[in-house]
Amino acid sequence: MTNQLDLFDRNSASLNREIILNDDGAVILYRHFFNLAESDDILNILIAELEWKQEYIKMYGKSIPIPRLTAWYGDADKPYRYSGIKMNPLAWHPILLDIKSRIETVCDRSFNGVLLNYYRDGNDGMSWHADDERELGKNPVIGSVSFGGTRKFSLKHKNVEHPNNKQLVDVDLTHGSLLLMTGACQSFWLHRISKTKKYVKPRINLTFRFIE
Numbered sequence: 001m002t003n004q005l006d007l008f009d010r011n012s013a014s015l016n017r018e019i020i021l022n023d024d025g026a027v028i029l030y031r032h033f034f035n036l037a038e039s040d041d042i043l044n045i046l047i048a049e050l051e052w053k054q055e056y057i058k059m060y061g062k063s064i065p066i067p068r069l070t071a072w073y074g075d076a077d078k079p080y081r082y083s084g085i086k087m088n089p090l091a092w093h094p095i096l097l098d099i100k101s102r103i104e105t106v107c108d109r110s111f112n113g114v115l116l117n118y119y120r121d122g123n124d125g126m127s128w129h130a131d132d133e134r135e136l137g138k139n140p141v142i143g144s145v146s147f148g149g150t151r152k153f154s155l156k157h158k159n160v161e162h163p164n165n166k167q168l169v170d171v172d173l174t175h176g177s178l179l180l181m182t183g184a185c186q187s188f189w190l191h192r193i194s195k196t197k198k199y200v201k202p203r204i205n206l207t208f209r210f211i212e
């Protein structure tokens with residue numbers, strides 16, 4: 001049987017790769033996937049040219065703004081649903097297609113949609129969840145690219161008996177980094193971006209996904 005990580009080795013031998021976890025799924029980090037000049041340019045284009053929206057979720061009969069701005073781009077007819085929000089895809093922006101083809105060189109997978117999150121400051125975040133929506137299929141590969149301020153990404157095992165249920169796996173996601181979540185990661189692990197009282201620069205994260 002091919003080891004999950006061997007697949008990635010074939011394509012990414014020349015890139016510095018860090019294994020964040022390889023237990024009930026794998027998480028791999030390429031800290032400098034995009035260089036500084038590229039990352040600065042991409043961040044400016046994403047802020048200026050994408051259609052950012054404030055979405056709301058219903059809680060106890062009230063409509064609550066989610067703590068970040070979002071956008072969903074992708075192939076037509078691939079709507080995406082999470083937390084009761086249905087997002088129809090906007091047509092691909094050229095910069096998103098460029099990023100997609102760059103990351104596909106190491107992902108061994110093609111993507112047909114991308115969810116973007118814009119964390120304006122430390123009051124924006126995303127609580128514990130797994131990317132386990134049915135339309136992503138079993139064992140999805142998620143390609144997560146970050147630009148802008150560094151934010152702490154944490155993983156927690158879902159099994160309360162597992163040591164990493166209490167001891168979180170923390171990773172700083174820096175400007176230009178690519179994080180791959182693969183294998184059974186979404187079945188066994190939760191992840192989040194915690195809010196912080198510290199000053200943090202605005203950050204945009206893109207999670208490339210394949211909707212079946």
Ligand SMILES: O=C(O)CCC(=O)C(=O)O
Nearest residue numbers: 115117131153193205207
């Ligand atoms: O902002 C991040 O790094 C994580 C985003 C995320 O988990 C998601 O979009 O599902």
Ligand SMILES: [Mn+2]
Nearest residue numbers: 129130131191
């Ligand atoms: Mn997620």
